[in-house]
Amino acid sequence: MPEEALPIGVVADDLTGATDLALMASERGLRSVVCVDVPAAGTVPPDADVLVVALRSRTAPVATAVDASRRALGWLRQQGARRFHLKYCSTFDSTPRGNIGPVLEALLDDLGSPTTVVVPSFPATGRTVYRGYLFVGNELLAESSMRDHPLTPMRDSHLVRLLQPQMSGRVSAVALEHVRGDLPAALDAARRGGVRAVVLDAIEDGDLAAIHRATADLPLTTGAAGLVTAWGRGGESAAVAVGAPGPSVSLVGSQSRASREQVERARAHQPVLAISPPAGEDGVAPAADRAVGWCLERWSEDAERPVLVHAAPPDSDVSPDEAALLERTFARTAATLAARGVRRFVVGGGETSGSVIAALDVRTLAIGPAISPGVCWASGELAPGDPGTGLAGEGTSTRAAPGTTGEVSATCALSLKSGNFGGPDFFVDAWEMLR
Numbered sequence: 001m002p003e004e005a006l007p008i009g010v011v012a013d014d015l016t017g018a019t020d021l022a023l024m025a026s027e028r029g030l031r032s033v034v035c036v037d038v039p040a041a042g043t044v045p046p047d048a049d050v051l052v053v054a055l056r057s058r059t060a061p062v063a064t065a066v067d068a069s070r071r072a073l074g075w076l077r078q079q080g081a082r083r084f085h086l087k088y089c090s091t092f093d094s095t096p097r098g099n100i101g102p103v104l105e106a107l108l109d110d111l112g113s114p115t116t117v118v119v120p121s122f123p124a125t126g127r128t129v130y131r132g133y134l135f136v137g138n139e140l141l142a143e144s145s146m147r148d149h150p151l152t153p154m155r156d157s158h159l160v161r162l163l164q165p166q167m168s169g170r171v172s173a174v175a176l177e178h179v180r181g182d183l184p185a186a187l188d189a190a191r192r193g194g195v196r197a198v199v200l201d202a203i204e205d206g207d208l209a210a211i212h213r214a215t216a217d218l219p220l221t222t223g224a225a226g227l228v229t230a231w232g233r234g235g236e237s238a239a240v241a242v243g244a245p246g247p248s249v250s251l252v253g254s255q256s257r258a259s260r261e262q263v264e265r266a267r268a269h270q271p272v273l274a275i276s277p278p279a280g281e282d283g284v285a286p287a288a289d290r291a292v293g294w295c296l297e298r299w300s301e302d303a304e305r306p307v308l309v310h311a312a313p314p315d316s317d318v319s320p321d322e323a324a325l326l327e328r329t330f331a332r333t334a335a336t337l338a339a340r341g342v343r344r345f346v347v348g349g350g351e352t353s354g355s356v357i358a359a360l361d362v363r364t365l366a367i368g369p370a371i372s373p374g375v376c377w378a379s380g381e382l383a384p385g386d387p388g389t390g391l392a393g394e395g396t397s398t399r400a401a402p403g404t405t406g407e408v409s410a411t412c413a414l415s416l417k418s419g420n421f422g423g424p425d426f427f428v429d430a431w432e433m434l435r
């Protein structure tokens, strides 16, 4: 990547996806910062090679997602970025309405570019694309646990069939032998044929490197963090040091197969509490208070021991309202704990992470070391004043963390885990790294 191509601007549709990509870039020696939402006018832009704007647009209404993505692109252009990547999930989380297709087309329009590529492949985490079909490990997408995702159930595996209903322009696919052959010619033919989005097969990092070379002139690429394996010059990781003293809590809203297994494995090492969505908005604060009380009690027995609060598996299909109530419960739990001086958080699930970070009012995340492929520690500052919503009067910066003496700083150690990522002992290993 030539110096003049920096900074690269990334619009990410959720927060864990943003840190996943930023970690990959950081490991390629590119200084990477995640901005939580589009920074307000007048905010001093972070000094970075890769600037990622993390939105919460994955499951937002289409018009909201398009508007937020265009504002993010506009801000990144103001920061001098000339090359852009739209980051969505490596499992292509979306519905027949969007939001991948409508956002992709809006960004192409704004950039005046006719065509882009669609590259969810991320071989390091088992995501590969062959003959246009997306695989998760050895399973087709629609046969993986994504089939029953609470918000974006994926019931097809073919990327052209998934994307075409979301777009007004045409979608086509380029098979592996052409990705490995004359890809520039294949892309040129697609562009001349009026195709807006070209799905590319890729099953190993070498394929992603070929795609990176062939797309050097495109203002916009789209896909997962896999493509970033080809960015930068490699070399030393640009990870920052991450640390914060005091008690440790994991908050897991994800119901992915991986998260459930990880929670089960954590039981042998940590106290674990399951929570369900409250019946209505009035129930959010009491439910969060109960979760906070439980954490404080566990830390009064052993302040060194991490604790874990997770979403109980639902009995039946989940409504968006119930999902949102549970997210707000996790968010309020995190904000109340932060107000009491807790500074070490692991969060499981993209939507849950978005809610928690918004409640903590952390505006930027500097990327630290990897915990496992796609998941890292990051350092974030609590905004001055009270963290989160509805917690007036509970200041952050002067409280002593439970089990400690003295004041705590506003710096948090944060790890935001995509539902499907992380090794089986993730919720144990993450904390071992901070010892």
Ligand SMILES: Nc1ncnc2c1ncn2[C@@H]1O[C@H](COP(=O)(O)OP(=O)(O)OP(=O)(O)O)[C@@H](O)[C@H]1O
Binding pocket: 014, 016, 149, 150, 151, 253, 254, 255, 256, 259, 276, 277, 311, 312, 313, 314, 315, 318, 319, 322, 323, 324, 326, 327, 348, 349, 350, 351, 352, 353, 417, 418, 419, 420
């Ligand atoms: N028992 C439950 N009842 C209602 N909603 C639930 C329940 N369990 C989980 N949820 C909701 O399901 C959603 C899970 O989405 P989230 O993005 O946090 O995890 P994920 O989809 O596994 O992660 P990722 O997006 O990173 O793949 C959240 O909105 C959460 O509140």
Ligand SMILES: O=C(O)[C@@H](O)C(=O)CO
Binding pocket: 014, 016, 017, 018, 020, 021, 088, 089, 090, 091, 224, 225, 350, 374, 418, 419
């Ligand atoms: O690409 C992925 O799988 C992750 O970064 C993600 O976006 C899950 O939320």
